[in-house]
Amino acid sequence: MRSRGLSGFFAGALVACAVLWSFATVDVELSRLMSAGPRMAGFIGRMIPPDPTVMGEIAKGSAETLRIAILGTLGAILLSIPLGILASETMVPPAVHRPARLMLAFIRAVPLILVAMLMVGAVGLGPLPGMIAVAIHATGMLAKFYAEAIDGVSRAPIEALESVGAGPLARLRFAIWPQMAPVVARDTIFRFELNLRESLILGIVGAGGIGFYIQTYVRSFQYDKAASVTLAVIVMVIAIEAFNVALRRRFA
Amino acid sequence: MILAAAIDDVSYAHPGADLPSLERVSIQIAAGEAVAILGPSGAGKTTLLALLDGRLRGWLGRVSVLGTQLDPDQRPPREQCADTGFIFQEFALVERSTVFRNVLNGRLGRMPCLRAAFGSPSTRDCEIARTALADCGIADLADRRVDSLSGGQRQRVAIARCLAQEPKLILADEPVSNLDPVRAVDILTLLTKVARARGAAILFSSHQPDLAGRFADRIVGLRSGSILFSIPAAQLSEDRTTALYRQEVSVSGVSLRAVN
Known part of the structure; x- marks a missing residue:
């Protein structure tokens, strides 16, 4: 004591x-x-009322953010399938999955905004560096989730299909995949939600999306327009969450 | 006559284990015969069944199943796997798949590799699966997901999957250990009936001598990896079971024998 x-x-x-x-x-x-x-008070006063004339920019920026999130998530899925297998304890020996897990931990440790800045430097301004940054950053988490989904599969049904005489592909399809699928779907949707949220600010470093307009309007003291974009971002985040909750219920 | 299975002087130890699970075991099972293996926990019943299923590697001795020698270093070829049906103690079903899909999984060893992987069963495969469901009395459960079923229903699905294999030898690992006495009788009745109807030999392990004596033609007593007796079911006596299940208790270096 x-x-x-x-x-x-x-x-x-x-x-x-x-x-x-x-x-x-x-x-x-x-x-x-x-x-x-x-x-x-003066600052807030200049934000009210929000300027509704920027709806066009908001729609364009939101669409670009959505595209960055969708393509970034797709890239992360493609990277996470091989890396998830390499990081699973049950599929590969420790000599492979230990370094793979360490690498994923390193990727996770780098904030998205930092990856985005590096990518802007590497490929120039626009949504492309944003998409690449999201793909890389999200892989750090998604590949770990996939590895855990693989490791969480129960061995008994696999052994049973081995006993039946099913080949490795048939075992993957009918014993391993049905057990993994709901976990993989749930984790991918979760990561997509995070990608969409996180990519809202990517425009601030020039990596495309709605964040570009927030930065432009704040820097040029057009606070009423910045307020409109901020409101749009809040609405989007709430919508994403509601959509995700509805989807997740389906995979329960 | 071809024997359903012949084990000749087989010894086996699980990797990393000090004591062998099977020690110089010899046993023969005739075609169409129903044999029960009795014995205490850890006697080697599951190991003996897995050996016949071709899932163990590195044993000594000779094993032949349905007239073909097993190789201690290699998995048997697919068709041979399909000829031997195994009913797992914990059912080993794919929980999130439907009953019908699980039973259809029993056909995977009989389909060409690609057809199996693409999941396109032939009409014949589907027919066989439906017959297996009907024989097990669960035709109405076909579209239900396994995770919504009771223990007794799961056991029937596991048996149906095994029947869908069209096995010539059925191996069942404690098929009634998870069931109440009434359902246990139902399941053993079903199992021995469908095996007989298909002319398949059946070998099942059990903890319940009364049920074993009632449903098997022959009883094999297994204890500490060795065969204690192999007798017609009618000759199973109280003395035999007592000897089989007696406990050895050792107190401070003195070995006592207590009757369980």
Whole structure:
């Protein structure tokens, strides 16, 4: 009990130090936050009412974001099938699945926005780098999910079909796949939802989609237009989630 | 006459195990015969059945099934696998598939490889599967998913899948251990009846001497991987079963024999 009290004290002290250090070293002045009231009010005032004339840009940007998410997810699926097999504990020896899992962990560790910036540098502006970035970033998670789906399959029905005299392809089709399919579908839809959410901001680094307009309007002080785009993004996120909940219910 | 199965002086140890699961076992099963294997848990009943199913590697001795020698180093060819039907203790069905699909899976060893993988059964395959369902009394369950069935119904699906193979030898691993006494009798009645109707030999393991004696022609007693007796069912006596199931208890170095 004593040692637990002690470690609690140290944890508290560490958090306190971190907060104090952040205030002391960065240019964060509490006085500025206090006096920001009128400025904030003015800012919000300039957002209201949202400018409805940008519907065309919103539609164009949303469609591009949707395309980035769809093609990015497709790319991630294609990459995740071989990588998922290579990362599964039951299909390949440790010498293969350990490095494969490590590589996927590395990919997962890089934020999407960073991958997108690198891709913009590599292939130029537009939705193409966004799509490639989503495909790479999403593979880090999706391939791990696929590997877990493969490893979660029960051995007994596979053994039973072996006993029946079914070949390897027939076993894959009728014993392994029916067990994996719902998990794979659920995880892919989940990843698609994340891809769509995350790719909303890709335009900020020039990788295509609706984020481009948010950045343009904020930088040019057209806050009423930025407000319209922000509202559109909120509506899209809610719609995606509702769609996903409905889909997931089907695969339960 | 061709024997359904002949095991001659076979020993086998599971990989990594200290003690052998089967030790110098010899047994013959005549065509069309119904044989029950009795024995305590860990006696080697499942191992013996898996051996005949061609799923074990690295055993010593000679095994022939339906007149063909098994190779201890290689899986038997597909047609041979299909000739031996195996009913698993935990059913080993594909839970999310329908009853009909699961029974049709029993045909996979009889179809050409590509047809099997593409999942396009012939009309004959479908007919055989439907007959198997009807014989097991579950024709009305054909379109239900297996995960919605009870234990007794699953056991019938597992038997139907085995029948769809058109096996000449049926191996059943404790087919009634998960069922209540009434259903246990139903299932064994069904199993021995369909086997007889098809002229197939059947070998099943069990923990229940009374049921074994009632449904088998012959009883084989297996204990610690060795055969204790092989007798006509009528000769099964209380003394025999007691000897088969007695427990050896060892207390501080002194070996005692307690009757279970």
